[in-house]
Amino acid sequence: MLELRIAGRDFGQPVLGEVFATIDRGDRICLLGPSGIGKTTLLNAIAGLDKSVPQEAVIGRDKLRVGYLFQEHRLLPWRSLDANLRLVGASEEEAKGLLQQVGLSGYGDYLPDQLSLGMARRAALARCLAVKPDLLLLDEPFASLDPVMAGELKALIAGILDSHPDMAMICVTHDGGDAEILANRLWYLDGKPAQLQWDSSVGEPGLVDGLLGRLRGLDLAGS
Numbered sequence: 001m002l003e004l005r006i007a008g009r010d011f012g013q014p015v016l017g018e019v020f021a022t023i024d025r026g027d028r029i030c031l032l033g034p035s036g037i038g039k040t041t042l043l044n045a046i047a048g049l050d051k052s053v054p055q056e057a058v059i060g061r062d063k064l065r066v067g068y069l070f071q072e073h074r075l076l077p078w079r080s081l082d083a084n085l086r087l088v089g090a091s092e093e094e095a096k097g098l099l100q101q102v103g104l105s106g107y108g109d110y111l112p113d114q115l116s117l118g119m120a121r122r123a124a125l126a127r128c129l130a131v132k133p134d135l136l137l138l139d140e141p142f143a144s145l146d147p148v149m150a151g152e153l154k155a156l157i158a159g160i161l162d163s164h165p166d167m168a169m170i171c172v173t174h175d176g177g178d179a180e181i182l183a184n185r186l187w188y189l190d191g192k193p194a195q196l197q198w199d200s201s202v203g204e205p206g207l208v209d210g211l212l213g214r215l216r217g218l219d220l221a222g223s
């Protein structure tokens with residue numbers, strides 16, 4: 001579905017090195033790695049948001065719809081949730097259905113700033129789904145949420161993945177526990193410049209559990 005041939009990205013100093021990987025329909029990848037190593041930089045490159053990374057570095061993206069849940073909600077603050085969803089192509093009926101899907105029935109007229117952090121993130125997730133994505137990119141979706149809200153959002157995302165078996169996902173997280181729930185594949189980004197040190201689908205098939213164990217051993221992926 002997608003082939004990455006990213007040659008690198010630097011911001012005055014090298015951040016990303018070469019990243020080669022393929023992503024297939026239904027892949028659920030959790031992307032782990034130390035803070036500041038380049039995980040968001042890699043997601044931006046995959047999404048095509050980083051104009052310094054040539055289009056040809058991500059083969060197949062032009063045929064895909066990409067939904068990107070940023071760390072901030074990035075909804076238009078002066079538009080209602082309904083209007084935010086309509087803006088990316090959802091019909092009135094679809095907008096209603098999407099809000100219901102993310103547990104925000106009845107909030108269509110609210111402005112993003114009238115929502116709690118967890119609600120705003122779910123609204124942003126609804127906007128991702130409104131584009132009917134082939135690839136869903138999630139950048140630390142559970143960060144700054146209390147454990148209850150984080151658990152609810154995790155269950156919501158797991159349900160969405162179950163009901164969209166062809167959709168691929170890449171989720172940046174610091175928590176190996178998220179990978180156990182959401183992922184069937186693990187990437188570990190590290191080094192200077194950063195590269196995919198481990199891709200559980202290459203060389204070590206089915207070793208997600210083993211890799212998580214190794215990450216725990218290094219105390220890098222939560223408990």
Ligand SMILES: Nc1ncnc2c1ncn2[C@@H]1O[C@H](COP(=O)(O)OP(=O)(O)OP(=O)(O)O)[C@@H](O)[C@H]1O
Pocket residue numbers: 011015033034035036037038039040041042
């Ligand atoms: N637009 C930019 N200009 C300059 N430096 C940048 C820019 N974007 C990212 N960087 C630098 O690139 C490095 C990687 O940043 P990035 O946000 O991709 O890391 P990350 O792994 O997602 O971090 P975290 O886990 O803390 O969210 C950091 O040193 C950051 O300061």
